[in-house]
Amino acid sequence: MEILIPALLTIITAATPLLFAALGELVTEKSGVLNLGIEGMMVMGAIIGFVTVHVTGSATLAILASLVAGALMASIFAVLVLKFHASQVPTGLALTIFGIGLSALIGQSMIGIAYDGLPVISIPLLSSIPVLGELLFKHDILVFLSIVMVFVVTWFLYRSRAGLILRAVGDSHDAAHAMGYSVIKIRFLAILFGGAMAGVGGAYLSLAYSPLWVEQMTAGRGWIALALVVFATWRPGRVLLGAYLFGGITILQLHAQALGIGIPSQVMSMLPYLATIVVLVIISSDQSKIKLNSPASLGKAFHPSR
Amino acid sequence: MLPSMIKRQTPSKVMVYLSPVLALVLTLIAGILLFLIMGVSPTAALHAFFIEPVSSFYGVTELGVKATPLILIGVALSLGFKAGVWNIGAEGQLIIGGMCGGAVALFFYEKTGFYIIPLILAAGILGGMLWATIVAFLRTQFNANEILTSLMLSYVAGLFLNLMVHGPLKDPEGYNFPESRLFSESALLPTLFEGTRLHIGFLIALVVVAVGWVLISKTLLGYQIKVMGDAPAAGEHAGFSRSKIIWITLVLSGGVAGLAGVIEVSGPIGQLLPTISPGYGFTAIIVAYVGRLHPIGVLFAAILLALTYLGGEEAQISLNLPVAVTGVFQGLLLFFLLASDVLIHYRIEFKKSLNNQQVVKS
Numbered sequence: 001m002e003i004l005i006p007a008l009l010t011i012i013t014a015a016t017p018l019l020f021a022a023l024g025e026l027v028t029e030k031s032g033v034l035n036l037g038i039e040g041m042m043v044m045g046a047i048i049g050f051v052t053v054h055v056t057g058s059a060t061l062a063i064l065a066s067l068v069a070g071a072l073m074a075s076i077f078a079v080l081v082l083k084f085h086a087s088q089v090p091t092g093l094a095l096t097i098f099g100i101g102l103s104a105l106i107g108q109s110m111i112g113i114a115y116d117g118l119p120v121i122s123i124p125l126l127s128s129i130p131v132l133g134e135l136l137f138k139h140d141i142l143v144f145l146s147i148v149m150v151f152v153v154t155w156f157l158y159r160s161r162a163g164l165i166l167r168a169v170g171d172s173h174d175a176a177h178a179m180g181y182s183v184i185k186i187r188f189l190a191i192l193f194g195g196a197m198a199g200v201g202g203a204y205l206s207l208a209y210s211p212l213w214v215e216q217m218t219a220g221r222g223w224i225a226l227a228l229v230v231f232a233t234w235r236p237g238r239v240l241l242g243a244y245l246f247g248g249i250t251i252l253q254l255h256a257q258a259l260g261i262g263i264p265s266q267v268m269s270m271l272p273y274l275a276t277i278v279v280l281v282i283i284s285s286d287q288s289k290i291k292l293n294s295p296a297s298l299g300k301a302f303h304p305s306r
Numbered sequence: 307m308l309p310s311m312i313k314r315q316t317p318s319k320v321m322v323y324l325s326p327v328l329a330l331v332l333t334l335i336a337g338i339l340l341f342l343i344m345g346v347s348p349t350a351a352l353h354a355f356f357i358e359p360v361s362s363f364y365g366v367t368e369l370g371v372k373a374t375p376l377i378l379i380g381v382a383l384s385l386g387f388k389a390g391v392w393n394i395g396a397e398g399q400l401i402i403g404g405m406c407g408g409a410v411a412l413f414f415y416e417k418t419g420f421y422i423i424p425l426i427l428a429a430g431i432l433g434g435m436l437w438a439t440i441v442a443f444l445r446t447q448f449n450a451n452e453i454l455t456s457l458m459l460s461y462v463a464g465l466f467l468n469l470m471v472h473g474p475l476k477d478p479e480g481y482n483f484p485e486s487r488l489f490s491e492s493a494l495l496p497t498l499f500e501g502t503r504l505h506i507g508f509l510i511a512l513v514v515v516a517v518g519w520v521l522i523s524k525t526l527l528g529y530q531i532k533v534m535g536d537a538p539a540a541g542e543h544a545g546f547s548r549s550k551i552i553w554i555t556l557v558l559s560g561g562v563a564g565l566a567g568v569i570e571v572s573g574p575i576g577q578l579l580p581t582i583s584p585g586y587g588f589t590a591i592i593v594a595y596v597g598r599l600h601p602i603g604v605l606f607a608a609i610l611l612a613l614t615y616l617g618g619e620e621a622q623i624s625l626n627l628p629v630a631v632t633g634v635f636q637g638l639l640l641f642f643l644l645a646s647d648v649l650i651h652y653r654i655e656f657k658k659s660l661n662n663q664q665v666v667k668s
Contacts, residue, residue, distance in 0.1 A: 086644035094640035101633020266469035285448040
């Protein structure tokens with residue numbers, strides 16, 4: 001138990017940023033847009049969140065600022081893709097390159113500064129349950145929020161009218177357009193949501209996971225989040241499962257080292273990336289599953305001609 | 307009087323070439339604003355970025371050194387991008403190529419022979435090809451998205467190199483520093499001019515430009531690549547094999563990226579280090595786009611982006627600006643290019659009446 005509980009807790013913290021980013025991207029992709037810029041939006045969320053908490057001392061403001069930063073980054077993507085008809089793949093890549101550069105520029109004076117981390121919220125009564133209380137009811141606000149967002153996104157996509165319209169836009173933008181829905185507006189909002197979620201996911205890294213600023217501290221998590229959406233075959237519940245699975249793999253390396261297993265640290269660090277590949281291969285090899293669940297218009301440009 | 311975008315009947319040829327120029331101008335304007343925000347004199351900063359690095363002969367040769375990997379990878383990636391094959395992991399193929407070539411160089415430590423350099427280069431190419439083979443295999447056999455697999459493999463490649471220079475390839479007399487020995491003279495690429503670092507790798511890059519140009523515009527394979535990118539359904543109907551194109555473009559770009567890597571380690575670097583590239587593999591994506599996915603265009607684009615690397619270093623030394631400015635510039639350039647490209651297919655009109663059915667509000 002002395003080893004198990006901290007291990008499980010670290011899985012949760014490793015999974016949370018992935019969960020935010022992947023849920024956001026899921027909604028964006030459900031609207032038919034593939035944004036490869038998650039890494040860039042996350043890293044901007046990380047630095048803006050960190051700068052804000054350093055300047056104002058308020059974690060709430062920091063989270064809000066990272067949310068706005070992610071959404072602003074996403075809006076660049078949205079304008080280019082939706083208004084300027086830019087191709088989605090290179091635009092997303094540009095967003096990542098830009099975000100990594102800009103965050104490093106902003107974060108220059110932030111290197112070497114530490115932060116206490118987000119305050120832990122204990123839910124009264126429930127958190128005093130032995131073992132379970134500590135695992136489930138004693139976390140920072142973002143861990144709780146990430147779980148809540150799974151339910152919110154599920155409800156939104158499958159139980160709300162707006163979600164139905166969003167999915168329609170993602171499956172057939174021409175049909176949705178013909179029915180009078182504004183494809184551009186709906187996609188714009190979906191992209192902004194994706195950006196905001198990625199921003200918060202990034203903020204979790206710099207405010208809670210390892211509360212300091214390091215250049216490129218997202219270390220490919222934006223890309224792993226992208227793979228998680230495929231892994232989940234575009235279903236929010238499975239994103240949760242996937243994020244925790246990956247959190248487990250990420251954390252394996254730390255604890256394997258602590259236990260003194262003689263595997264070089266570099267090999268352990270490769271695990272999340274290799275696991276992403278393996279998972280992607282397993283899911284992708286069953287094309288019928290992918291076809292059934294992926295938004296039919298994903299990645300296709302929309303040119304309203306009538 | 308709202309500006310509106312009207313779809314052109316045919317794409318504008320002029321804008322294809324004008325768009326990168328427009329993008330560059332916009333990037334410079336954005337750069338000036340950025341420097342003003344940072345409290346740096348824009349004239350001093352732009353001078354440091356774009357004039358100072360190339361104001362001496364040595365500076366110009368350094369531009370060639372930095373442009374070499376970008377030219378190589380840019381040309382190779384253009385082929386894939388044209389076919390709709392997204393190899394985003396050239397950085398990883400570069401690293402593995404550099405590592406394999408470097409291992410051969412270390413194997414021939416303190417030996418001489420005309421065959422050593424060709425062997426090193428061959429090892430680099432093979433290494434890069436092998437790394438890209440994984441991507442091609444997973445894509446064609448299991449339909450695994452090549453963007454994600456190639457990118458994940460880049461992270462793996464970086465860690466792999468790190469492991470090697472901490473272990474088997476570490477300098478035995480290096481006081482445990484994670485670096486290899488310095489390569490022997492016989493394993494270093496000859497330089498073109500005395501006292502500079504410009505090496506024959508630059509000439510190899512020019513040859514690759516020429517080969518790339520012939521391949522894309524004069525061969526059946528080049529035609530197939532273009533058709534598969536523009537109209538995959540038509541390509542398949544014509545009997546072109548999708549997986550063949552995926553294999554060829556990936557393995558080819560992997561090999562060339564590997565070549566770029568080995569040219570780096572046995573050229574300007576001269577040993578294996580934990581990091582052998584400042585992100586050339588990613589910057590080459592921008593190079594490919596700015597160069598219009600055309601080998602000759604890539605040559606010019608690579609020189610432009612090489613200048614941003616040199617400029618970043620110069621600005622760091624003379625103005626104490628962070629190197630990260632380079633990344634911001636590169637990202638902005640690609641943004642503005644993608645935005646300017648709208649003018650290839652659309653023209654802007656200022657009209658009062660918007661009853662034309664093809665009008666897209668902007």
